[in-house]
Amino acid sequence: MDLLSVYQRLLNHFGPQGWWPAETPFEVIVGAILTQQTAWANVEKAIQNLKRQGLLDVHALATASLGRIEECVRCTGFYRQKAARLADVSRYLAEKWGGDLDRFFAQPLEEARKELLALKGVGFETADSILLYAGGKPIFPVDAYTVRMCRCLGIEAKGYEELRAYFEERLPRDVELYKEFHALIVELGKNYCRKNDPRCSKCPLRQKRQK
DNA sequence: ACCCAGGTGGCCC
DNA sequence: GGGCCACATGGG
DSSP: OOOOHHHHHHHHHOOOOOOOSSHHHHHHHHHHHTTTTTTTHHHHHHHHHHHHOOOSSHHHHHSSOOOHHHHHHHGGGHHHHHHHHHHHHHHHHHHHHHHHHHHHTOOOOHHHHHHHHHTTTOOHHHHHIIIITTTOOOOOOOOOHHHHHHHHHHHOSSSHHHHHHHHHHHHHHHHHHHHHHHHHHHHHHHHHHOTTTTGGGGGGTTOOOOO
C-alpha cells in the first residue's frame, strides 16, 4: 500500500485533525518542546498557565525567572529541563531575530533547521514539527508513532533522516498534506499502535478496503 | 502497582 | 552509528 493510500485511509477513518492546535507560531514552538514524551492534555494545561502568567511571548519567556517558568510547566514532566529549554529558545529568538519569527523562518530551510537543531532540547522531531507547523515548511516530522506504523507496514528504515526522506520522496510536496498526515499518524498511534495491544488487528490500515 | 506519554542529550562501546 | 539511561508529572 503506497503512502497516499495510507493517508487516505487514515483521513477517512479519523477525519481531518486540523493540527497544530495553537494560536501563534510561537505557541507551536513552546508546545513542541513541552509535548516531548508527554500527553498533550498536560501540555494544554501548561500553555494555559503560561498564558495566564503573560509568559507566552518570546521576550517575556526570555527574561522570566526559571522558577516562574517551572511553575507553569511542572505538569508536563521533565519540567526543570523544559523550563530551561524554553528560556534558551526564547533568548535565541529574541537576541538573534528580535523575536520576529517571520524573519527567522525567512531563512533558507536548511539554515533554519540547523539553527533549531543547534539548540539544546531541540532534536529532529521537535525541529521538524516547528518548521512544518510554525513555519509552514515542507518537512515531514517522524515520531515514535511513525516508526511503529512503518514497522507494521513493512517499511524498514535505519534512522530518522532516512525515514523522513522516505516520506518526502513519496508524497507530493504539499505542506497541508504533511500537516494532516503527521497528525493522523499520531492519532492512529494513540488509538491502535500501542505496544502489545491486541486491538492492533482492528487497525484501520488492516481493514479491507470496502468497495 | 504498574505502564505509557506527539523526545533529547550524555555517556559508552 | 547504535544501545542505555536520566529526566518527572499525570492519566489510564
